[in-house]
Amino acid sequence: MDALSFLPVSKEEMHRRDWWWYDFLLVTGDAYVDHPTFGAAVIGRVLEAEGYRVAVLAQPDWHSAEAFAAMGRPRLGVLIGAGNLDSMVAHYTAAKRRRSEDFYSPGKRSGLRPDRAVIVYANRAREAFPDCPIVIGGLEASLRRFAHYDYWDDAVRRSVLVDSGADLLVYGMGERATRSIAAALKKKRPVSSITEVPGTAYLTKQPPEGLALPSFEAVRDDKRAYARAAVTEYAEHDPIRGRRLLQPHGLWTLVVNPPAMPLDGEELDAVAELPYTRTYHPMYEPMGGVPAIDEVRFSITHNRGCFGGCNFCALAFHQGRMVTARTEDSVVREAEALTRLPDFKGYISDVGGPTANFRHASCARQKEVGMCAHRACLCPEPCPHLDADHSGYLHLLRRLRALPGVKKVFVRSGVRYDYLLEDRGSPFLAELVQYHISGQMRIAPEHCVDSVLDYMGKPRIGVYEQFLDRYRRLNERYEREQFAVPYLMSSHPGCTLNDAIELACYLNRQHRQPEQVQDFYPTPGTLSTCMYYTGLDVRTMASIYVPRDPEEKRMQRALLQWRRPENRRTVLEALRRAGREDLIGYGPDCLVRPEPGGKSAPKPDKKTTKAPKAPDPAPPPKAKKPEYKAGWARPKAKKNARPAGRGRKK
Numbered sequence: 001m002d003a004l005s006f007l008p009v010s011k012e013e014m015h016r017r018d019w020w021w022y023d024f025l026l027v028t029g030d031a032y033v034d035h036p037t038f039g040a041a042v043i044g045r046v047l048e049a050e051g052y053r054v055a056v057l058a059q060p061d062w063h064s065a066e067a068f069a070a071m072g073r074p075r076l077g078v079l080i081g082a083g084n085l086d087s088m089v090a091h092y093t094a095a096k097r098r099r100s101e102d103f104y105s106p107g108k109r110s111g112l113r114p115d116r117a118v119i120v121y122a123n124r125a126r127e128a129f130p131d132c133p134i135v136i137g138g139l140e141a142s143l144r145r146f147a148h149y150d151y152w153d154d155a156v157r158r159s160v161l162v163d164s165g166a167d168l169l170v171y172g173m174g175e176r177a178t179r180s181i182a183a184a185l186k187k188k189r190p191v192s193s194i195t196e197v198p199g200t201a202y203l204t205k206q207p208p209e210g211l212a213l214p215s216f217e218a219v220r221d222d223k224r225a226y227a228r229a230a231v232t233e234y235a236e237h238d239p240i241r242g243r244r245l246l247q248p249h250g251l252w253t254l255v256v257n258p259p260a261m262p263l264d265g266e267e268l269d270a271v272a273e274l275p276y277t278r279t280y281h282p283m284y285e286p287m288g289g290v291p292a293i294d295e296v297r298f299s300i301t302h303n304r305g306c307f308g309g310c311n312f313c314a315l316a317f318h319q320g321r322m323v324t325a326r327t328e329d330s331v332v333r334e335a336e337a338l339t340r341l342p343d344f345k346g347y348i349s350d351v352g353g354p355t356a357n358f359r360h361a362s363c364a365r366q367k368e369v370g371m372c373a374h375r376a377c378l379c380p381e382p383c384p385h386l387d388a389d390h391s392g393y394l395h396l397l398r399r400l401r402a403l404p405g406v407k408k409v410f411v412r413s414g415v416r417y418d419y420l421l422e423d424r425g426s427p428f429l430a431e432l433v434q435y436h437i438s439g440q441m442r443i444a445p446e447h448c449v450d451s452v453l454d455y456m457g458k459p460r461i462g463v464y465e466q467f468l469d470r471y472r473r474l475n476e477r478y479e480r481e482q483f484a485v486p487y488l489m490s491s492h493p494g495c496t497l498n499d500a501i502e503l504a505c506y507l508n509r510q511h512r513q514p515e516q517v518q519d520f521y522p523t524p525g526t527l528s529t530c531m532y533y534t535g536l537d538v539r540t541m542a543s544i545y546v547p548r549d550p551e552e553k554r555m556q557r558a559l560l561q562w563r564r565p566e567n568r569r570t571v572l573e574a575l576r577r578a579g580r581e582d583l584i585g586y587g588p589d590c591l592v593r594p595e596p597g598g599k600s601a602p603k604p605d606k607k608t609t610k611a612p613k614a615p616d617p618a619p620p621p622k623a624k625k626p627e628y629k630a631g632w633a634r635p636k637a638k639k640n641a642r643p644a645g646r647g648r649k650k
Contacts, residue, residue, distance in 0.1 A: 005277050006034050007044050007056045011071050014055060022053040024182070025074040027121050028138075029090075029113035030083035030104040031290045032058035034277040037301060039138050039174075040081055045274035046175050047182060052076070058281075059105065059112045062120045065127035073132060076185040078125045079178070080166070081138025082117035084292075086524060088152050091115060094521040095550070096152065106280075107288035115152075118144075122164035133191035135181060136160065137170035142318045143525030145171050145201050145256060146233055146247055147216040149226070149533040151522040156220040156533075159247070159254050161201055167191040169201040173304060173319055175271060176260040198239065199260030207253040210244035211236065217250075223534040224541065230530040231538050237317060240370030262305055262324045269330035272301070278341070295349075298338055299412075302331050302396065303353035307362040308416055309376035310444075311457040311538075312492065312520065312528035315354050321371045325359045328396050332403070339405035346406060351397065352413025357420060357428070359393045362386055378418050379457050388422035394431060401435055411436045414487075417443050417467035418459040433474040437482050441471070444487040447495070448506040455494035455531065455544065461506075485516070490556035491547045492520045493531035497578050500556040504571075504591055505583070507560070517560040519553055562591045 008014045009032060014022060024047060028040035035041055044054045055074070060067035068078075083090065083104055090113070091099055101108040114120040118140045125134050144160035161169045168191060170177045177199040184194045195202055211232070213219075219226040229247070236242045242258035263271065278297065280290040305323040306315045331351070338344050350356075361367055362377040363385040377383050401409045411432060420429055432441075445464040447453050453460055468484060475482050490500060507513055522529040527538050537544045547553055555574035558567035571592050575583050583591045 001277055001279060001282060003282055006032070006281050007048065007054050008071075009056050009058065009281060009283065014071065019053060022055050022071070022074055023047075023076045023186075024052055024054045025057055025068075025071065025078045025125075026054055027057045027060065027068070027078060027080045027125065028083055029059060029081065029087055029117040029121070029140075030292075031106050031112075031284055032056050032281045033104075033290050033293055034279065034281070035293060035296060036272055036274075036276055036278075037084075037296045037299070039084060041276060042271060042274075043079065043081075043137070043174060043178055045276060046178065046271060049270075049274055050179060050182065052182060052186075060121070060124075062114045062117075062124055065124045068121075068124050068128035073129050076182065077133035077135055077191070078129065080118060080121045080125065080134065080136045080141075080164075082121075082140035083113065084139065086140045086143065087113055087115060087117035088150075089521070089523055092152060094519040095553075103291045106284040106290055108291050109287070116163075118160055119164045122166045126165055133168070133185060134164075134166040135168045135170060135178075135191075136164055136166040137174045137178070139314075139318060140524075141169050142171035143314050143523070145169055146213070146229070146245075146254070147219050147249070148524050149522070149529055150524065151529070151532075156216070156226065158216050158249055159201070161203060161254065162249050162252070167202070168194060168197075170199060171201065171256075171318070172199050172259055173262070174199065174260075175263060175267075195255070196257070197260075198257050201254060201256040203249070203252045204255055205252060207246050207255055208244065210246040210255065213245055213247040215248035217248075223536065227530055227534045227536045227538055227541060230527065234317065234527060235373040237320060238370040238373070239320070239322070240366075240368075241373070242370070259320060262320060262322050264324055265327045265330075268304065268324060268326045272326055272330060272334060298341075298344060298348055299350035299352070300331055300334050300338075300348060301353050302326050302351055302393075303355075303359055306354040306358060307371070307377040308355055308358075308419075309379055309457045311455065311531070312489070312526055314523060314525050317525045319354060321362075321377075322366065323358045323361060325392075328392075328399060331396060332399055335400050335403055335406065335409075339403065344405075346408065348400065348406060348409045350410055350412040351400060352411060354413075355416050355419075356411050356413035357390060357393055357415050359396075360387065360389070376457060378416065379459055380454060382418065382422050386419075386422060388419055390420070390423050390426050390428035394426070394428050397431070397436060408438075409436055410438045412438065412442065414442055414444055418463050421463065421467055421470075429470060430474055430478075433471070433480055433482065434478050437480075439481075440483050440485045442485050442487070443467070446487060446489045447492070447499070448503050449495070449499045452492060452495045452499050455537065456489070456492055456528070486514060488514050488517045488560055490517060490519050490560055491553045493528055493535075493546045494537070494544045495520075495547060495556065496545055497547070497552055497555060497574060498580075500559045501575065501578055501580055501583070504559040504562050505589070508562070508589070508591060513561060513563050517557060519557050559591075568592055 003013055026044050047054045055071050102110045105112045118136050122134055141160055150157045177197050180197045213229045214225040219229050239259045239261045245256040247254045280293055284290055303325040305319050307321045446456055446458050448461045450460050471484055522532045530538055532546055535546050555570055558570035561567055562571045584594050
């Protein structure tokens with residue numbers, strides 16, 4: 001595809017368009033991918049549609065200001081984002097180890113963006129253009145807009161607006177705020193006077209009226225003050241009833257205006273149907289392309305926002321809890337456009353979003369008074385006012401799979417099974433099983449211990465088991481061999497080593513073992529991160545147990561995959577530390593066999609059961625075929641692989 005189909009990325013490309021000046025420099029920590037799932041592409045195309053000239057500076061060399069000045073000073077301002085991920089999350093694992101690959105960079109090459117990219121980019125832009133308005137936004141700025149705990153520093157940091165030296169911060173989905181700021185700058189208003197825009201934050205020495213939060217100094221020095229501030233920040237994150245929040249930072253006060261109203265259906269349509277090329281800029285072709293496009297090239301985003309209420313997820317603090325969705329006709333038009341792409345093979349990989357099966361407001365009441373400040377829609381029990389209705393989503397999926405040229409429409413985004421079960425009598429799950437699962441359905445029970453699930457903001461394990469039973473029966477009815485692939489999390493605040501052992505025993509009783517597990521990652525801006533840092537339950541301010549010791553975290557993670565040979569010693573160590581030697585032995589409830597000469601549960605009767613020779617994990621009992629239909633994905637057999645048994649991967 002010709003470079004002129006993209007926004008310009010160099011002075012040469014601007015001159016090819018006969019541009020000798022431009023309005024906005026858009027700086028991003030990701031490679032330039034012109035697709036509606038990439039925030040920089042969306043903001044660039046939105047401004048272009050408003051008549052502004054926008055140039056993109058993707059992954060610039062940040063060691064000097066030279067790359068920032070290369071295209072000349074923008075007429076109106078510099079817009080800066082770290083990319084689709086927080087730059088620290090993009091660079092480091094939950095164990096704080098440096099990642100070797102970056103899927104948002106050409107050829108998966110790591111190291112093409114700096115740590116704390118928003119701060120570094122803003123300071124370099126200020127060096128290049130001392131008098132130019134600088135606006136920061138995107139996920140990293142959004143989640144770090146208040147004083148926040150930083151996992152990598154293990155300390156509370158100031159608002160990113162303070163450290164970056166930028167003039168304004170845009171948080172949340174920024175189309176409305178960016179348009180308003182651009183219009184004000186076009187009218188030659190000083191950037192310091194743009195203080196009224198919803199969804200923005202600024203610094204001042206003369207704060208307006210608003211709700212005062214504990215200061216940066218207070219939340220830095222007092223964990224209870226930090227927890228109180230975090231709860232208030234979440235409670236006020238509502239475009240209808242939210243109040244302006246004030247947080248002193250030394251001599252300055254951070255002012256965070258209420259959130260912008262989410263885009264309605266027609267506005268979402270307009271953004272989604274801007275002239276994206278849906279691929280990466282051709283300059284990356286010699287470098288191997290940008291792998292992040294592979295997951296979304298033939299996917300469709302139909303909604304925004306999430307009222308799921310998971311405490312470890314930052315979506316509620318970024319996109320908000322109010323769900324809005326595109327119109328059916330717009331989604332169908334996008335699907336028809338996909339069928340005309342030369343490399344489309346007939347498969348739409350996803351019709352989803354933050355949560356696939358949310359397509360309207362959680363209740364009618366929120367449209368007038370906003371979301372409840374201290375009440376979740378689904379947990380610990382579904383709200384009586386919850387409007388659980390899949391009819392609109394189901395109708396959309398039916399239209400899409402009937403399109404000429406479409407062989408299959410998959411739903412690969414996460415599905416909230418508790419919400420699905422509340423829509424009693426709906427054929428949605430039946431049609432999902434029949435038509436929209438590519439062998440595996442992604443769901444997220446996360447744990448089995450109810451107290452841990454309460455800290456996570458997840459439904460109780462009984463709800464998950466009820467869903468699995470329905471899923472299994474439907475797969476049997478339609479003669480499908482499809483699996484439910486769960487996401488599980490270890491070391492969440494409130495999860496003890498005994499809780500992790502209980503989860504391993506639960507999985508063992510089910511004759512299942514997950515292929516994917518996630519160690520809790522204290523990312524900026526989540527309530528779970530607040531619990532991790534403060535050791536307080538944000539609901540009650542009571543103390544809770546927090547697994548911080550790296551050795552215990554390693555044990556909790558290994559317990560979820562106890563059958564893997566490489567985890568065996570760690571699992572033995574965990575069971576002994578917890579005093580659960582009863583799970584070391586040869587019985588069906590045991591997780592691992594003992595080491596030679598080690599203590600274990602009683603051996604089976606030699607007359608009836610031959611004791612194994614090797615001290616390796618026992619193979620799981622053979623499950624009947626239907627049990628796999630509602631369970632973890634059955635491991636694929638490797639070609640010429642040895643039969644599963646002692647010490648071998650199954």
